[in-house]
Amino acid sequence: MDALLRAFWGMIPGSAIALPYALLGWPLLAARRRRRMPARRATATAGVDCTVAFVALMVFCLVTMPVGDSADSTLDLVPGADVTAALASDGSLWQVIGNVLLLCPLGALLPLRIRRLRTLARVALAAVLASVLVEGTQYLIHDGRVTSTDDVLLNAAGATLGAALSRRGWRWLDAPAPVPVAIPLPRRTICEAPALSLRVPRSVWDKRYAAIAHPERQ
Numbered sequence: 001m002d003a004l005l006r007a008f009w010g011m012i013p014g015s016a017i018a019l020p021y022a023l024l025g026w027p028l029l030a031a032r033r034r035r036r037m038p039a040r041r042a043t044a045t046a047g048v049d050c051t052v053a054f055v056a057l058m059v060f061c062l063v064t065m066p067v068g069d070s071a072d073s074t075l076d077l078v079p080g081a082d083v084t085a086a087l088a089s090d091g092s093l094w095q096v097i098g099n100v101l102l103l104c105p106l107g108a109l110l111p112l113r114i115r116r117l118r119t120l121a122r123v124a125l126a127a128v129l130a131s132v133l134v135e136g137t138q139y140l141i142h143d144g145r146v147t148s149t150d151d152v153l154l155n156a157a158g159a160t161l162g163a164a165l166s167r168r169g170w171r172w173l174d175a176p177a178p179v180p181v182a183i184p185l186p187r188r189t190i191c192e193a194p195a196l197s198l199r200v201p202r203s204v205w206d207k208r209y210a211a212i213a214h215p216e217r218q
Helices: 002-033 039-064 081-087 093-102 104-113 120-141 149-165 202-213
Strands: 074-076 146-148
Touching: 002 039, 039 093, 039 104, 039 120, 081 093, 081 146, 081 149, 093 104, 093 149, 104 120, 104 149, 120 146, 120 149, 146 149
Parallel strands: 074 146
Antiparallel strands: none
16 A cells, blocks of 8 residues: 555656646647637637546556566456455555546546547447556566456446546537538529511512512512
């Protein structure tokens, strides 16, 4: 427990360094996005993205920080062993709570920006894959941590819990649907050709008859 608390206290300097960058990147990213979207949505999406980047960086630093004096990693693949030990009289409940809260913010924020994660099952699956990657990295770098199946399950449960809490606001940052515009039908104008009259005027017939009947007058 003391080693775990030292790891959390060691995150304070890293948070103090990364937080100003996240706060500075928020308005800069929002100003860039205002060129192609409304100001309110640009500010909101930029804030969510900067928060996700900050939390992901803190999680990465936390899970890769060495714990204890041992340089070896321990592998425990028995489900429920770590939880049972943590709930015992000499165990630490804070370790279970920490594993649940580790991916909870990411589970709550990522569905707001990634539409493919907008089901609890997909969030849980993505959390399991991310947790397996994290636990495998811890085991390979030999940072003195325990790589266990319970950590993967607790991390996935925390991400799913965060997604369930933010489920009603998943569509809050979506672009509004385009308003349908009624396009009037083009008017069909039919041009009628002028009728040709085959009727010969009477005056023409009179002239032709006079020329035939009285050729001497011509």
